[in-house]
C-alpha cells in the first residue's frame with residue numbers, strides 16, 4: 338500500500354535534485370565553450386574506443402579545439418579546464434580551494450588519506466608534522482645516501498655503456514630513485530624489502546593507469562561494477578602487492594629501531610653507517626612512527642597511507658624527470674657540453690658531488706633541470722574541487738566543480754615561453770624569469786598544496802645527473818618530435834627513454 342506514495346516521493350525528490358543541479362551547475366557551465374557531451378558519459382564519450390597509447394593525444398586535440406578556458410563533463414560532474422597563468426593563480430594561491438578532485442578517489446584504496454589526498458584538518462596536521470622532515474639540515478644529512486646510491490647507479494650504467502647499444506634508461510634510474518627515497522626517508526635500503534625493485538615500479542605504474550582508465554568511464558564509479566571486471570581484479574592484485582611492500586618497509590624500520598634501542602641499552606656500539614645512529618638524521622618514517630603510538634594523532638591506516646604516498650610521490654617523480662633530462666641532453670649536444678664543463682669545473686677530480694655547497698654551485702645544471710621539468714612536467718595536470726564559486730573571465734564557475742589545472746599547457750604557452758617547444762635552459766636566467774607571470778612555471782604546483790618534496794627532488798636529481806654527465810657522453814635514439822608520450826596521471830614515455838652512453842676520458 339505504502340509502496341506507491343513512497344515511489345512518488347522518491348521520484349519527486351530525484352526531480353528536485355535534477356532541477357537544482359540544472360539551475361546551480363549545468364546552466365552556468367553550459368555558458369562556457371567545451372566539447373559535445375552525451376548522457377551518462379558526459380564529454381568522456383570522446384575517449385570511447387581510443388587506445389591507451391592515444392588517450393593523451395585525444396585530450397590534446399580537445400584542449401587545442403577549446404583552449405584556454407573550457408568546460409567538460411565526467412558523467413554529471415562538471416569540470417573546468419584551466420591553463421592561463423592568471424586563472425591558475427586564482428585557484429592555486431587560494432587557501433580555500435585545497436580539496437583534491439574526485440579523480441584521486443580512484444587512488445584512495447592505495448594512497449589512503451596520506452598527504453597527497455588527505456583533506457581538511459587531517460591534511461593540515463600531516464603537512465605541519467612532515468614539513469619538519471624536509472628541513473634543510475635533514476636534507477643535508479641525506480647527501481651520504483644520495484652519493485652511495487649514485488655510485489651504484491654509475492657502476493650499472495658503466496656495464497650498459499660497455500655494450501655500446503641504445504637502452505631504456507628509465508627503469509634503471511627508477512630503481513635508483515626508489516632506493517634513494519626508501520633509504521633516506523624511511524631508513525630502509527631497497528634490498529631489505531625486495532630483490533625485484535622493478536616490480537614495485539611496474540605495479541604502481543599499472544595501478545595509476547587503471548585508475549585513469551576507470552575515471553574515463555563514469556559508469557564505473559560503483560566499486561561493485563569496477564571490481565567485477567578484469568581491470569578491477571588486476572587493480573586489486575596490484576593493490577595487494579603494494580600493501581605488502583609498504584608493510585615490509587614499516588616492519589623493517591620498526592625492527593631496526595628496536596634493535597638499536599636494545600643495543601643502546603646493552604651498551605653495544607651500533608655500526609657507524611647505520612642511519613639512525615647519526616644524531617642529525619631523523620627520517621620521515623621515524624617522525625610518523627614517533628606519533629603513531631597515539632591513535633588520535635595517527636592511526637595505523639594513516640601510517641600506511643603516508644608510507645605509500647611518499648614511496649609513490651618520491652620515487653617515480655624524480656626518476657622520470659631525470660630520464661627526460663638525459664633524453665633532452667642527448668638531443669642537444671651543445672647544452673650537454675656546457676653542463677659537462679660546469680660539472681668538471683665544480684667537481685674537479687671528484688666523480689660525484691658530495692656537499693650541498695657543490696650542488697648549489699651547479700647553476701647551469703639547475704637551469705637544465707628546470708627546463709626539462711617545463712617541457713615534461715611529471716604531473717601534466719592536477720585536479721582540485723572548488724569549495725566556493727569562482728569567477729574566471731566573467732564566467733561563474735559553481736562550487737563543487739572539478740578544476741583541472743593544466744600544468745603542461747601553461748608550460749608551453751607561447752606568450753610566456755616564446756618558441757615553446759625549444760629546449761633552452763637560458764629561460765631560467767633571473768632576468769628572463771622576471772619577465773614571466775609567477776604562475777607560468779609550476780612543475781611542483783604552487784600555493785599551500787604545493788609539492789613538499791621539491792628541494793629533496795632537486796638535490797637528489799642534481800647529484801646523480803652531475804655524476805652521469807661527468808662520466809658519459811649521452812646520445813638519444815629519438816628526437817622530441819618522434820617521442821610518443823603517455824599521461825596516465827604521470828607523464829611517461831611510450832617505449833622507454835632510449836639513450837646510448839659513451840664513457841668520457843677522466844677529467
Ligand code: HEM
Pocket residue numbers: 452453454464518522646647650651652654655658710714715716719720779780781782785786787788789790791793794
Ligand atoms: C621532480 C620531482 C617532483 C615533482 C615534479 C613533483 C610534483 C608535485 C606536484 C605537482 C604536486 C601537487 C599535486 C597536486 O596538487 O595534486 C606534488 C605534491 C606532493 N609531492 Fe611532489 N613532486 C616531485 C617530487 C617529490 C618528492 C621527491 C617527494 C617526497 C619525497 C614528493 C612528495 C609530494 C607530496 C607528499 C605531495 C602532496 C603535498 C600536499 O598535498 O600537501 N614529491 N608534487
